[in-house]
Amino acid sequence: METTIDTSISSIIPSFKIGVIHYHHIEVGDSPQMLKGRLQLFQESIFFDLQDKNVTDISGVSEWRDVFKSTGKDPNRYRHSAEALFRRVKKQNYLSTINSAIDLNNFFSLQYEVPIGIYDLNELKGNNIELRVGQAGETYKGLNGRKNSLENLIVAADEEGPFGSPFVDSNRAPVGKGTTNALQIIFLKPTLPAEEGNKLTKSLMDMFISIHGGEGSFRVVNA
Template structure:
């Protein structure tokens, strides 16, 4: 996929850097070793953070600032990484969906970036463009129903929105039938080193837990 960062995003976040991880995979309903890794990280996270300190994590702080710059309240439409971290700190169990979704959530918690995980076979066209959501733009968030994405950063393919830092779209979500994934890491803090480290971490998780092969990692920016 070709990924374009629009001038809309460049205006509110000129230092944006993203990373795309693409791979052929095999999904499973549950992976015990993966969940052992998730539980270990969650335990450490609860010991080190509060619901206030997570807002100071670079990726989360930057995403919240971009939300505000775009006109969205980040406390009402929380970035996914922050929402996952809050669940951990509040002692709530993380959702167990399937191995692909679970490992993307782990990678998001580990680095603090909101990460989109997509079934690449469900995209329309060969280009994704990162822009800003418009009033009345239709968007069905995964497990959330119709979501008001006005003022949210959004990736669009030829048919419309597929991913925001708050929720990805039902149309392109990963399922048990997914064999080709595209994972997008959103570095609104402009820290290319951390973004690429997160991408390599995702690649390792895909290889270790989802039989990942033909793994490719690419950086993109305005």
């Protein structure tokens, strides 16, 4: 399955880039105690770091707020998923464990300060995933339980339409304990050098496979 970036993004943000990972034959289950412990300690560390600064002072949070502004989405009304995680931690509303894939996704989103989406590959349709800007009238029901407007929002779409975004993912392809094949999209900082993007994406993939088994392949897709 190929992943491409549409000109509706590249014409506005020439430095836009994403890390894309395909996983096969993985086993998703309860998070191991090691991951639960690391996620908890990391959140506590972030909480203390944020006592003297605002969430918007975090470089990745700030960069992705600028991305939203660039495409015409108000970042104060539509906070990207990494910012939402940091705001929860700042309120000491720590993330509860969901499953090994989602917990690790959240851990890396906090570590790298960027939105990251993970999707059940078997639920996606067609041979191409396109990153583009959402059009007027496009919506989907999100994992937040609401109908979300996708207009001016960066979305990931298959042949059936949008299924994910750095704001909130749809409820069409969530990863659960029955997932054996998955697609992960890392919405990298636009200012991140390409070489660093490759290292980051590979590091995430290796950690994911060490917990879930299976095989993975990755690439960084540039605008």
